[in-house]
Amino acid sequence: MGRLFINEWIKVKYSKMLWILYGIILVYVILTGGMPTGTMGWGEYGATAPYGYLRNCGTLVMMFLSPMVGIFFTQEFAQGTMHNTLSCGVSRRDYFMVKLVCVLISGYLVYFCSLLVFTGIRCLVAGYRPSSGICPPCGLRELVVYQAGCCVQEFTYITFFLLVSVISKKTAIVNLVGLVVWWGEAMLSLSVPAFKGPTSTIISSFELWESGKVLTMEFVKQYGQCAIMSIVFLALAYFIFLRRDIN
Secondary structure (H helix, E strand, O other), rough: OOOHHHHHHHHHHOOHHHHHHHHHHHHHHHHHHHHOOOOOOOOOOOOHHHHHHHHHHHHHHHHHHHHHHHHHOOHHHHHHHHHHHHOOOOOOHHHHHHHHHHHHHHHHHHHHHHHHHHHHHHHHHHOOOOOOOOOOOOOOOHHHEEEEEHHHHHHHHHHHHHHHHHOOHHHHHHHHHHHHHHHHHHHHHHOOOOOOOHHHHHHHHHHHHHOOOOHHHHHOOOOHHHHHHHHHHHHHHHHHHHHOOOO
């Protein structure tokens, strides 16, 4: 599997589309983070930025995960390189696992790097804490638990786009799904209040943080549906990839 990881690194290193995507995300985060004081509803200050990041600009960054997953998976279907690799004796299980790990590493690096950039810019623009000194708990424990929940949300999106990639094998379809999934999920959340997908948990997790409830079971339980969906999406993607034709 070591050679597969090296091969993936080489593909990432020389993928112009992937680096263009990273650049677009960086520019968007810089522009959003640089908004004047008083124009942002959430995460106005440096101390609160990690909690308001997803509500300010992270949701759209999440949607950039669809072309990223597409670059890792569907382009290889179209170019035939996946068929060539598998025909050389590489097992589908190893190939899938390497792809999954690389996609996750890339996705989480994008998330945490953009989060750090956003937080740093908010510190420069608005300062670290409100002038009143009053804000919800922003300690290390709250930050770690909160960001762990954000990682669950991102994992749900990645596994979903991975499933779409394996089913469709077409980059355009994966990108289209990335454009409409947020709208569709928002509509589903409004029509079925019991549904707690990534978008609705972005809102509810921020509200729980404002109420000082990050270190409670109520905060943890809200990610239950996201965790279940992630497992289902990943299992389906793996099962379909093992059994469908690669040409």
